[in-house]
Amino acid sequence: MVVIGAGQAGLAGAFHLRRTGFEPERDFVVLDRAPAAGGAWQFRWPSLTYGKVHGMHALPGMELTDSDPARPSSEVIGEYFAAYEQRFDLRVRRPVEVRTVREGSGGRLLVETSDGMWSARALINATGTWGRPFWPRYPGQETFRGRQLHTAQYPGPEPFAGLRVIVVGGGASGTQHLLEIAPYAAGTTWVTRRPPVFREGPFDEEAGRAAVALVEERVRQGLPPRSVVSVTGLPLNDAIRQGLADGVLDRLPMFDRITPEGVEWNDGRRIDADVILWATGFRPAVDHLAPLRLREPGGGIRVEGTRAVADPRVHLVGYGPSASTVGANRAGRATVRDIRRLLAQETVAA
């Protein structure tokens, strides 16, 4: 078996494989292309401290305790994941990039990587989204004389000192970027496609279940998963309240075109800018699975639980409804149960 990705989802899957008797290196391998432990967290900007993380669920079997909320989440979670891999002896191989997965011989999958090939009876794909930042296209984008960057490249607020910055995107990243950058920048503008929806009160389990059910329904229909914020809304915390009161979170509708100096709307309004920061989210990083032809006409991969409907050997953990730290944990357990069933059927049939 091959587990691709050693983020929350991949580690949760590997933990449950181990717990149910599978041995690392003998029965399964975990491959990750990143240089260090921590999944996508290792790449997040230094000002995203652990205290600013919304609700990081611990991995199964080992709590994350005594972490300093003022430290960068990349460090806190990187160290936690490294300790976890060691404690459960998961032997993650890195950096190993999976380039493609295709049909092999004897009903097996052939996993081609930067470090050789593996032949697998089952695959847990846990590659997250960080590797596929989504950049929308707008007319004139290539003519802009300033700098354009995506959340995936966000360096923290200091480099924006004295600049006029447009932040695009109505999710948690967009609002966090604005609140951080505003005290440094010469000016900020927020544009979003839809008016943002702010959510009062705590995000309890019931709200969480309802959000997951909405994403699940889309994935069951073979549609691309939607972002979590699109179904949960933005939590109205103190920082957001302050941003609304200060005007930092006054939102404009999406502009119609980009010019060399800034952006323009069809009604004649224009704003000059030095930077456009695209906080427009990410897409599932699943291109390496293309030869298996899992995609539906709707553009998504249809999954039942975590199993790809088009190929029961492939499980997608951290995809769609399980794309949160708590979802990834649960999905890791369910996936291993499913894979055990699949392998038992194969053995009976053999």
Ligand SMILES: Cc1cc2nc3c(=O)[nH]c(=O)nc-3n(C[C@H](O)[C@H](O)[C@H](O)COP(=O)(O)OP(=O)(O)OC[C@H]3O[C@@H](n4cnc5c(N)ncnc54)[C@H](O)[C@@H]3O)c2cc1C
């Ligand atoms: C800015 C930001 C903040 C977030 N905050 C929260 C939060 O507070 N709470 C929460 O629950 N969720 C949060 N999320 C969502 C969060 O990222 C997920 O819940 C979770 O961390 C994703 O885990 P994962 O294992 O699916 O993906 P990742 O952590 O992205 O792990 C995927 C792993 O797969 C590897 N990989 C990818 N492609 C390949 C390949 N082809 N070959 C080999 N390896 C590969 C990568 O190197 C990576 O290590 C946040 C997301 C973002 C972008």
